[in-house]
Amino acid sequence: MKLSVLGAGAWGTALALHASDRHDVLLWARDAQQAASMRSTRRNARYLPEVALPAALAVTADSAAAIDHAHSGLYVVATPMSALAEMLAMLPEQARVVWLSKGFEADTGRLGHEIAGVVRPLAVGGVLSGPSFAIEVARHQPTALVAASADDGLAAQAAEVFHGDTLRIYTSNDPIGVEVGGAVKNVMAIATGIADGLGLGLNARAALITRGLAEITRLGVALGARATTFMGLAGLGDLVLTTTGDLSRNRQVGLQLAQGHVLEDILCALGHVAEGVYSAAMVVERARRLGVEMPITEAVVEVLEGRLAPAAAVERLMGRDARAEH
Numbered sequence: 621m622k623l624s625v626l627g628a629g630a631w632g633t634a635l636a637l638h639a640s641d642r643h644d645v646l647l648w649a650r651d652a653q654q655a656a657s658m659r660s661t662r663r664n665a666r667y668l669p670e671v672a673l674p675a676a677l678a679v680t681a682d683s684a685a686a687i688d689h690a691h692s693g694l695y696v697v698a699t700p701m702s703a704l705a706e707m708l709a710m711l712p713e714q715a716r717v718v719w720l721s722k723g724f725e726a727d728t729g730r731l732g733h734e735i736a737g738v739v740r741p742l743a744v745g746g747v748l749s750g751p752s753f754a755i756e757v758a759r760h761q762p763t764a765l766v767a768a769s770a771d772d773g774l775a776a777q778a779a780e781v782f783h784g785d786t787l788r789i790y791t792s793n794d795p796i797g798v799e800v801g802g803a804v805k806n807v808m809a810i811a812t813g814i815a816d817g818l819g820l821g822l823n824a825r826a827a828l829i830t831r832g833l834a835e836i837t838r839l840g841v842a843l844g845a846r847a848t849t850f851m852g853l854a855g856l857g858d859l860v861l862t863t864t865g866d867l868s869r870n871r872q873v874g875l876q877l878a879q880g881h882v883l884e885d886i887l888c889a890l891g892h893v894a895e896g897v898y899s900a901a902m903v904v905e906r907a908r909r910l911g912v913e914m915p916i917t918e919a920v921v922e923v924l925e926g927r928l929a930p931a932a933a934v935e936r937l938m939g940r941d942a943r944a945e946h
Contacts, residue, residue: 621781622646622693624686626707628654628679630667630754630892631720632698638757639781640677644693647679648686655681667892671758683710694718694781696748700893701725704732708739715743718767718778722749722802723899729906731799731843733770746774747795748782749802750853751861753868760786766853767791768798790853797849800840804903804917805859806870806896808832811920812863813874814930824934828916829863835914839903842910870896877923878930900924915940 621643625636628649636647649655658664662673673679680686687695687710694716697707701723711717717740719732730738736745746769757763767778767789779789792798811832815824836859837850849855862868873894876886887894900921907914919937922928928936 622690623696623781624648624690624693625696625698626686626710627698627703627720628658628664628667629698629700630664630758631752632696633664633668633673634671634754634758635696635698635720635748635782637671637674637677638760638784638787640674641784643781644689645677646686646689647677648683649679649681652681655679668755668758670755687711694777697721701732701895701899702893705735705739708736708743708745711740711743713740713742715740716745716774716777717743718746718748718769718774720748722799722806723895724803724902724906726898726902729902731796731803733795733799744771744774745769746771746778747798747802748778748789749798749858751857753861753865755867757787762786762788764788764790764853764857766798768793768795768854770795792849792852792854794846794849796843797840797845798854800843800845801836801850801855801858803895803899804836804839805832805855805862806894807900807903807917807920808836808859808896809862809868809870810874810877810894810896810900810924811916813868813871813876814878814920814923815874815934816871817875817878818930818934820934825864829859832863832916833859835912835916838912839907839910839914842912843906869894873897883924883926896920897924 623643623645625632625647636645639645658679697719701721704721748767750765752763767775769775775791783789812828919933
């Protein structure tokens with residue numbers, strides 16, 4: 621199958637090199653200089669310098685060539701959420717496309733399927749998500765993901781493309797749930813990073829993860845997802861990985877906020893997008909519109925915006941009234 625991966629960050633590169641073992645894959649990089657370097661050195665020095673690119677993986681900065689390559693195959697959008705609308709607009713009207721973008725669009729609050737419904741309503745779309753660090757996928761370490769779409773055929777197609785010896789793909793027809801899980805877990809990773817950075821202990825970490833999952837589930841169900849989705853890979857699985865794994869950029873933001881660093885400096889040093897920072901405020905806004913209570917998320921937003929110190933955020937959460945768990 622012909623496959624065009626649009627976005628040569630760490631995650632797009634990792635999936636492209638994985639799929640190139642069995643498919644005709646073209647990886648598109650926005651930066652022509654980066655694409656030329658990847659072709660000559662067979663490395664993505666900017667995002668995945670440790671891993672060699674297979675000879676079969678083609679790299680280009682020509683967007684027209686990338687779009688033409690997979691015209692009858694599958695497109696994979698591997699950009700941050702802020703660029704998803706732009707990427708979808710480049711595709712043919714009836715494209716078959718899955719996106720890896722996680723988060724709520726910062727200025728509109730839309731999830732991926734909502735963006736696609738406006739930008740490419742005739743496209744067959746879905747999302748590929750789950751607990752995964754790009755470097756481990758690139759190294760062919762065992763990983764499990766979920767491909768979700770309202771179109772069962774597309775979910776099955778995405779599974780066929782990426783399923784292999786070290787990458788197991790499950791399918792789902794609940795893209796809303798998969799997208800909400802992938803988006804809000806980044807906010808919870810910031811919260812858990814703050815707690816760990818303050819040295820609050822493993823009890824606090826477990827409490828935050830568990831109550832964070834409750835918040836994610838409440839919001840997801842209100843948006844039309846199934847509660848059971850959040851007990852799967854894109855819910856609990858991705859949440860556990862992102863809140864506890866030190867490769868998590870969002871967790872690193874929380875850890876450094878707890879140490880007193882300024883958010884702008886943290887993001888500058890990080891060098892990669894931490895989606896939770898950009899989507900947290902919109903998560904709260906959408907939750908409030910739906911009447912969904914999300915105290916952890918609200919506290920994270922106040923810390924990110926400099927209106928609440930990390931320690932004060934913890935004190936507020938611990939001072940909430942006792943109530944039934946469910």
